[in-house]
Amino acid sequence: MSLLAGFIVELVRAANEVNKLRDDEKCRLLQRAVRTIRDLRVEIGIPESAYINDAAIELLEAYAQIKDGRSDADVVRAALLKAAGMIRDLKIIRDAKDEVIDGDATH
Template sequence: MPAMATSSFITELTCAANETSKLTPHETARLLQQAAATIRNYRERVDYPETPANDRSQGDIVFDLMAMASAVELFSPEKISALLQEAASTIRVCKVLGETSKTTGNAP
């Protein structure tokens, strides 16, 4: 995802997190799935296993995003909002790591 598109998506996640009650379950699930895919894509491009953005253990944000997306109706707007905010934050970290690896030549 290009940097500008990533910035727009982070903004979209942040706005959605502040207005979860206005989202349909389908819209919410789509955002959660897209956030998971974005994080996965960054992880493939930037492999820093020691960073929180690359935690692949149980309870990992990608797992949480996909689990919530598959049963979005079961979660409160507050829980959805918190996870969308966490996803936006994680994507920001991944974006910075990706930009850092490009400038330092540490990209895989």
């Protein structure tokens, strides 16, 4: 299993067990997810977004709620699942782009 696939599994598992996680664990996962999303976007050529409606901003908002001690399990769960979905989607795009560049794609 690739590192990204393993991280996606970790995010989903954490979302399913969010009530068992300490706040520092939730924060660590969300920070890592935002960094991973940013890195994947750069890798596949998606320009950085300064728009407030960027989906990654929602992850940072959940992080801020945890840090402020006002996090809700449902909000954290949703953020972890959103992060997993975003990373999965970006991984698919990156892998497809790599196939096209390498000439391995079949039509």
